[in-house]
Amino acid sequence: MKPANRLAFIKEYYFSKKLQEIKKMQQNGIDVINLGIGSPDLPPPFDAVAQMQLAAKQENAHKYQSYRGADELREAFASFYQRKFQVKLNSETEILPLLGSKEGIMHISMAFLNEGDEVLIPNPGYPTYTSVTKLVGAKPVFYELKEERKWQPDFNELEKHDLNKVKIMWLNYPHMPTGAKAGKTVFHDAIAFAKKHDILLVNDNPYSFILNDCPESLLAYPEAKEVGLELNSVSKTFNMAGWRVGAVMGSEENIQHILKVKSNMDSGMFLPVQLGAAVALNEGEDWFKKLDLLYKNRRTKIVELAKKLNCVLEERDLVGMFVWVKIPDAYKTSEEFSEHILQTHHLFAAPGTVFGSAGEGYIRFSLCVDEATIEKAIKRVEA
Template identity: 85%
Template sequence: MKPANRLAFIKEYYFSKKLQEIREMQHNGIEVINLGIGSPDLPPPFDAVAQMQLAAKQEKAHQYQSYRGVDELREAFANFYKRNFQVDVNAHAEILPLLGSKEGVMHISMAFLNEGDEVLIPNPSYPTYTSVTKLVGAKPVFYELKEAQGWQPNFQELEQQDLSKVKMMWLNYPHMPTGAKAGKNVFHDAIKFAQKHHILLVNDNPYSFILNDQPDSLLAYPEAKEVGLELNSLSKTFNMAGWRVGAVLGSKENLQSILKVKSNMDSGMFLPIQLGAAVALNENEDWFKNLDFIYQNRKTKLLELVQKLGCQLEERALVGLFVWAKIPSGYKSSEEFSEHILQTHHLFAAPGTVFGSAGEGYIRFSLCVDEATIEKAIKRVEA
């Protein structure tokens, strides 16, 4: 059977294919240390798991649930935003829980993009922004982020382009894969830019609480809800990647459009997951301090490994779950260097080109492995 034409414009997700290759190596007796995937290995909050287990015993726990999510979860998201971002969000009208924020990338695109619309996408960035844009028949238009400019968008350059067909713009701060935080005026300038050109602005914000003492939100800025949406997730902040729970926040009108798509795509989120997630969102500051303590120790070790591999690091402090570094001189491409350390040291790290052409010359390492494993990787390189 011939597949749909839309599949001709996208490839299998890089990590899906690469992880299969790594599994085959391990099946053949080669122990590969995977430093490429941002899937937290630490446990979720104990009380969130306990609440999920308790909720699973409720009489109606296993029935279909509301497409809008239960009150407890939406209210927990509202309290989380108020407490951590000083943002007031109406729990009943301005929050829509999702089966992970990756689902939100698709739902938002389906709700607002027509065939032929253009979408401004950062380069480098999360590959799903591009693939989903193509899947819905829209056109990716990349705006390049540069290390020399702190991986920030250049709105003056964007103003010189033909923006007549642009319908949406993706932001992602703290930025993946580089770890850059939004500059002082980025969200303010982005809102003004979106207002001027009638563009829907979407900030994907899952990394604000990893090694970051100043979390920020697009919605904290005046008039943001008029032109903007924000995606958030419990995957990284609370080590709940496999639970598949996140949310999109924004105006009632915009969320109603997304709900039209979502309500035709799933039948609600498992109730125990929602109630467990609500408990996680109410964790206190100690949760974040303990998480950062672990990640900072891992990062110190990982930086040692990265330097032993001959990679160069940025001087500025970067946040999030990854270390982004320049590959050593002498290699033709990021993929060549990534393949070299995989075959030579049995270490996997993601080549920067996975995230766009502007990622050429860089490689990304994950903090989602324990210190002992990073130490083992260091010894392999030293040997």
């Protein structure tokens, strides 16, 4: 059977393919330390798991659930945004729970893009923005982020281009893979840019609470709801990546457009998972302090490992659960260096080119590995 033409424009997700290769190495007796994947290894909040288990015994737990998500979950997201970002959201009309925020990238694209529309995508950036854009028949237009600009968009440069076909602009701050925070004027400038050119602005915001003293939301800025949406999830903040719980926030009108797509794609989320996630969203400050302490200690070790490998670190604050560094001058490409440490030290870290051409010359280490394992990696390199 011949596949659809749209599959000719995309590849299998890099990490899907690479993990298969690593699994084969491990099956052959090679102890590979995986420092490439951002899947939290820490447990979720105890009360969230307990609530999920309790809810599974409810009579209505195993029925189809609301396409709009459980009231408790939407209210928990609204309360979370009010406490953490001082953003007021109507839980009935301005929040739509998702099966993880990755699902939201597809739903938003299907709701707002026609074939031939253009989409502004950060380079480097999350590869799913590009693959989904291609799947719906739209055209990716990459805006380059550079270290000398602290990985911030250059709106003056963007203004020089023909923007008539641009329908969506993806932002992702705190930024993955570089760990850059949004500069003081980025969200303000992005909103003005989007209003001027009639562009839907979407900020993908899952990393705000990992090693970040000043979490920010696009929706906290004046007039943001007029032109913007924001995605968030419990995956990174509460170590619940496998639960697949996220949400998109924005104006009632835009949420309704997305709901039209979503309601034709799934039949609601398992209720116990929603109620457990709602409990997690109401965790107190101690949760975030403990999480930061663990990641801070891991980051110190990862930085030590990177230096042992002769990588070069930027002189700036590191935010999020990754460490983004320059590869040694002796290597021509990121993939060459990544393959070198895999074969020589049995360590896997993601080459920067996975995230776009502007990632060439960089490599990304994950903090989702315990300190003992990172110490083990350091000793391998020293040996």
